Amino acid sequence: MLTIIGYIFGFLGVVLFFISALGLLRMPDTLTRMQAATKASTLGSLLIILSIACFMPQWSLKLIVLGMFILITNPISSSILSMSAYKRFKKNVYNTSGADALKGEES
Amino acid sequence: MLNVLILLIALSLMLTLIRFIKGPTLADRVVAFDSMSIIATSLLVVLSFYFNKSLYLDLAFVFGLMGFIGTVVFAKFLDKEL
Numbered sequence: 069m070l071t072i073i074g075y076i077f078g079f080l081g082v083v084l085f086f087i088s089a090l091g092l093l094r095m096p097d098t099l100t101r102m103q104a105a106t107k108a109s110t111l112g113s114l115l116i117i118l119s120i121a122c123f124m125p126q127w128s129l130k131l132i133v134l135g136m137f138i139l140i141t142n143p144i145s146s147s148i149l150s151m152s153a154y155k156r157f158k159k160n161v162y163n164t165s166g167a168d169a170l171k172g173e174e175s
Numbered sequence: 176m177l178n179v180l181i182l183l184i185a186l187s188l189m190l191t192l193i194r195f196i197k198g199p200t201l202a203d204r205v206v207a208f209d210s211m212s213i214i215a216t217s218l219l220v221v222l223s224f225y226f227n228k229s230l231y232l233d234l235a236f237v238f239g240l241m242g243f244i245g246t247v248v249f250a251k252f253l254d255k256e257l
Contacts, residue, residue, distance in 0.1 A: 075176060078221075082183040085214055089190035092210060098202045101194075105210040116184075116217045120224050127223075130232045134220070137239060138213065145209060145246040152254035153202035 074122030081115030084108045098153050106146040113138055177225055184218045205249045212242025 091104025223231030
């Protein structure tokens with residue numbers, strides 16, 4: 069029973085990985101590629117860690133530590149990366165609405 | 176069944192590697208590197224169950240730490256040229 073739940077979580081995580089890789093290939097711009105990549109890969113890695121915790125319940129302490137680590141560090145790195153990519157490659161930003169909430173923040 | 180899981184994770188790693196090779200700017204390559212490090216960490220977690228060795232979990236932890244530090248360092252390099 070626990071094995072079937074583990075396979076269900078594992079294939080959901082693989083589907084999220086595939087969606088994130090496809091969005092990374094198909095999106096037109098750096099920031100939209102980041103929006104496709106980071107969210108889906110965070111949830112996908114957490115689902116795969118949960119599936120391995122269903123397969124091997126005696127490893128669950130290490131897996132919980134690894135999941136907390138991914139859950140803490142991934143938003144930090146993606147926010148730093150998006151800010152610096154916006155500042156450096158501003159003319160590449162795919163903008164059809166004309167809105168720019170960070171217009172005054174140079175330096 | 177587990178072979179199919181590992182093969183699909185490796186397929187999405189390949190699709191991310193295409194963006195890493197042909198990304199137009201440096202920021203695209205850093206985004207692809209961040210996604211690749213997370214996918215490879217999950218691949219190591221699945222491989223630790225496949226080979227039934229608990230040592231690979233420590234390897235996955237170190238790999239995630241190295242990916243995070245590399246992404247932050249490249250983002251700071253993009254921002255201020257160090």
